[in-house]
Amino acid sequence: MTLPSKLAFAHLPTPIxxxxxxxxxxxxxxxxxxxxxxxxxGMGGNKCRKLDYLIADARAMNAxxxxxxxxxxxNHVRQTAAYAAxxxxxCSVVVEPVLEEPDAHYLESGNMLxxxxxxxxxxxxxxGGDLESAAEDLAERLRREGRRPYVIPLGGSxxxxxxxxxxxxxxxxxxxxxxxxxxxxxxxASGSGGTQAGLIAGFIRNGVDAVIQGFxxxxxxxxxxxxxxxxxxxxxxxxxxxxxxxxxxxxxxxxRFFGPGxxxxxxxxxxxxxxxxxxxxxxxDPVYTGKAMAGLIAATEEGKFSRAxxxxxxxxxxxxxxxxxxxxxxxxx
Ligand SMILES: *Cc1c(COP(=O)(O)O)cnc(C)c1O
Numbered sequence: 001m002t003l004p005s006k007l008a009f010a011h012l013p014t015p016i017x018x019x020x021x022x023x024x025x026x027x028x029x030x031x032x033x034x035x036x037x038x039x040x041x042g043m044g045g046n047k048c049r050k051l052d053y054l055i056a057d058a059r060a061m062n063a064x065x066x067x068x069x070x071x072x073x074x075n076h077v078r079q080t081a082a083y084a085a086x087x088x089x090x091c092s093v094v095v096e097p098v099l100e101e102p103d104a105h106y107l108e109s110g111n112m113l114x115x116x117x118x119x120x121x122x123x124x125x126x127x128g129g130d131l132e133s134a135a136e137d138l139a140e141r142l143r144r145e146g147r148r149p150y151v152i153p154l155g156g157s158x159x160x161x162x163x164x165x166x167x168x169x170x171x172x173x174x175x176x177x178x179x180x181x182x183x184x185x186x187x188x189a190s191g192s193g194g195t196q197a198g199l200i201a202g203f204i205r206n207g208v209d210a211v212i213q214g215f216x217x218x219x220x221x222x223x224x225x226x227x228x229x230x231x232x233x234x235x236x237x238x239x240x241x242x243x244x245x246x247x248x249x250x251x252x253x254x255x256r257f258f259g260p261g262x263x264x265x266x267x268x269x270x271x272x273x274x275x276x277x278x279x280x281x282x283x284x285d286p287v288y289t290g291k292a293m294a295g296l297i298a299a300t301e302e303g304k305f306s307r308a309x310x311x312x313x314x315x316x317x318x319x320x321x322x323x324x325x326x327x328x329x330x331x332x333x
Pocket of ligand 1: 045046075076155157189190191192193194195196285288289316317318
């Protein structure tokens with residue numbers, strides 16, 4: 001069976017680096033970081049690997065416009081807008097404010113500023129409604145105007161997009177062999193689930209038994225669990241790999257670190273962002289990777305790992321959103 005074709009826009013492979021100062025300050029396992037914040041296109045992030053497949057599909061379908069949706073500060077929307085520009089598509093997006101009392105930085109800076117620079121046509125909703133159906137409505141409107149829209153779901157998370165993280169699983173296996181390390185655990189932020197589903201499917205295909213620990217970034221864990229399972233099954237199907245009988249036991253989601261809600265400020269996440277910046281010169285973000293790193297730090301402090309363990313933190317990007325959280329990080333007030 002041949003796999004769907006893909007573009008090669010993303011800068012791959014991304015490096016795996018040690019985090020020696022973080023590891024020794026925690027006194028726990030050896031921690032490495034996979035720099036998927038460095039995938040290049042439009043300031044990078046995990047959506048680039050998915051978009052290599054999704055935008056190739058849009059081309060194959062003879063689309064002329066890419067439609068997607070997300071929060072105002074969506075990294076997915078920003079990377080999609082950059083891919084659309086690079087591939088020569090128009091891009092139309094629906095964004096919702098998410099936060100209850102967003103300030104001007106949140107509404108205009110960070111990813112929002114970049115979406116505009118990439119030429120995306122931005123439709124703002126006042127929130128509350130169903131974002132994916134708003135994107136479908138937008139696509140329908142564009143069809144009536146004679147355009148040929150290609151709709152990408154929230155976070156680019158369908159089995160086709162998740163193939164990007166099947167490839168990442170292969171990349172990790174090759175790099176682990178070259179470094180002569182065995183990762184006991186891969187820790188990452190889990191949102192719409194495509195990243196985690198792709199990694200799980202890839203590890204299953206390669207017979208690698210490391211724990212892939214997702215840290216959720218918004219409420220409703222039970223829905224996330226079933227969505228993650230469905231996405232993983234769909235991805236395995238694309239790969240023509242049978243789902244193992246113990247699939248459910250491989251879906252690890254920890255929902256203790258998203259704080260008051262999606263995109264909301266969580267003190268442990270802010271502390272994790274500061275800690276990585278100060279100890280390793282690595283920029284995390286407050287919405288995803290800061291929360292996942294807070295989870296990894298807590299797991300280490302809870303004694304979930306031994307000193308002999310080796311953990312890989314998947315940096316999924318998001319630092320462009322730091323500028324939208326000016327009030328949270330500013331030292332001058
Ligand atoms: C989208 C995103 C995630 C979550 O990835 P999913 O595939 O949606 O689970 C994690 N980190 C960052 C920075 C993201 O932009």
